[in-house]
Amino acid sequence: MSRVILGKDIGQWMKDFPQLQQLMKTEPITWINDRKSNHEPIHLTIEEAEQRLRRFAPFLASVFPDTQANQGLIESPIQRVVLAEQEIEKRFGKNPGNLWLKCDHQLPISGSIKARGGIYEVLAHAEKLAFQHGMLRESDDYSILADESFRSFFSSHKIAVGSTGNLGLSIGVMGAALGFQVTVHMSADAKQWKKDLLRTRGVEVIEYTSDYSKAVEEGRKQAEADPTTHFVDDENSTTLFVGYATAAKRLAGQLAEQGIEVSAERPLHVYLPCGVGGGPGGVTYGLKQEFGEHVQCFFVEPTHSPCMVLGMMTGYHDRVSVQDFGIDNQTIADGLAVGRASGFVGKLMEPLISGIMTAEDSMLYKLQALLMDTEKIQLEPSAVAGLAGLIQLQKDHAVQHAKAATHLVWATGGSMVPEEQMQQDYQTGKRLWEMENIK
Numbered sequence: 001m002s003r004v005i006l007g008k009d010i011g012q013w014m015k016d017f018p019q020l021q022q023l024m025k026t027e028p029i030t031w032i033n034d035r036k037s038n039h040e041p042i043h044l045t046i047e048e049a050e051q052r053l054r055r056f057a058p059f060l061a062s063v064f065p066d067t068q069a070n071q072g073l074i075e076s077p078i079q080r081v082v083l084a085e086q087e088i089e090k091r092f093g094k095n096p097g098n099l100w101l102k103c104d105h106q107l108p109i110s111g112s113i114k115a116r117g118g119i120y121e122v123l124a125h126a127e128k129l130a131f132q133h134g135m136l137r138e139s140d141d142y143s144i145l146a147d148e149s150f151r152s153f154f155s156s157h158k159i160a161v162g163s164t165g166n167l168g169l170s171i172g173v174m175g176a177a178l179g180f181q182v183t184v185h186m187s188a189d190a191k192q193w194k195k196d197l198l199r200t201r202g203v204e205v206i207e208y209t210s211d212y213s214k215a216v217e218e219g220r221k222q223a224e225a226d227p228t229t230h231f232v233d234d235e236n237s238t239t240l241f242v243g244y245a246t247a248a249k250r251l252a253g254q255l256a257e258q259g260i261e262v263s264a265e266r267p268l269h270v271y272l273p274c275g276v277g278g279g280p281g282g283v284t285y286g287l288k289q290e291f292g293e294h295v296q297c298f299f300v301e302p303t304h305s306p307c308m309v310l311g312m313m314t315g316y317h318d319r320v321s322v323q324d325f326g327i328d329n330q331t332i333a334d335g336l337a338v339g340r341a342s343g344f345v346g347k348l349m350e351p352l353i354s355g356i357m358t359a360e361d362s363m364l365y366k367l368q369a370l371l372m373d374t375e376k377i378q379l380e381p382s383a384v385a386g387l388a389g390l391i392q393l394q395k396d397h398a399v400q401h402a403k404a405a406t407h408l409v410w411a412t413g414g415s416m417v418p419e420e421q422m423q424q425d426y427q428t429g430k431r432l433w434e435m436e437n438i439k
């Protein structure tokens, strides 16, 4: 192959970064970050975001009944998964021990981790507009936002976003509930049911035959031409990012409630599915503020969409895409089908994350079925990537403190997937297990 990328031929790239060879062959890998330090490149205030979400809680509780159990806060529980752990030991020969699931598939409103960042950014934008027009003060009871006067005010404003599905779902559902005109630019891989659901809420869905980066680029371009449009920029938004980061302090509370200590003796290892990077990056950023060196965060990507590990390994971040290296960005993990990582998140994560693993689609299907059979937990394929990453890491490296560590797999989505789709994926996973038994 005589490929030249950023003026350097492919042979030289592979010499400089030996793991590129496996990456280009779409083999599962574990990349360990050796540039880690505890230095924080920029400082974002997460507390402000948490307070804003608290102000909106009465409004959310009144408009979305599924948030009432948590007084209008969009939060998910953590769950110990002993049966899954035993099955993993049986199938893969190693028991991770102390395995927990962060159940973001149960998040109210949109059923995925995107309910954290996406909804937060819509709320922050709505608040800013309402403040500017003297319609709202911080001290008000925000349930007034459900009034017709606000809906009519927001209806003259537009929000747009580019998405592989779940972000569009979160922004669309929340934006429409407030009264905004919302346009979602969907990449080709976005599932039909997500587009259908949005259209029933009055959201405009524009479909592309190309991938995520193109949908974002087109959305950004159209929004820039119209000053009444707020574009939710998945690749660059710090608002979205801090929305995700609010998960950390709440998680610290949940761990404390369960009597789980996070310390040098009992470190916390967190496994996060990664697409463009904002979700896992925001959570990691928050967790590092909470626990410092006592938490280790790992990202997990599909073997066919390893954009973050490519950017981190080479240090070129958003200047390189997986397609540059002949990787096709075709995966069933639709939330993770991203060919070029966020440069902003990549640079911010450089000193913070412990490593990145990649996982094959077949593994995602199998683990989806395994979680269903052992724990009756229904996740979408992308949402089990964290678990695949943990298994890959244990295969490639004997994890230090393995016995004492708490392993938290971030389950990022699934509760809104239609039953028929869920059944199809589950059956695929079951078939893959059977084929393995035959071998």
Ligand SMILES: *Cc1c(COP(=O)(O)O)cnc(C)c1O
Pocket: 112, 113, 114, 166, 167, 273, 274, 275, 276, 277, 278, 279, 280, 334, 335, 336, 380, 382, 383, 412, 413, 414
């Ligand atoms: C979007 C998404 C992620 C990853 O978030 P990014 O911000 O794109 O990195 C993980 N899981 C699911 C289910 C998602 O939809």
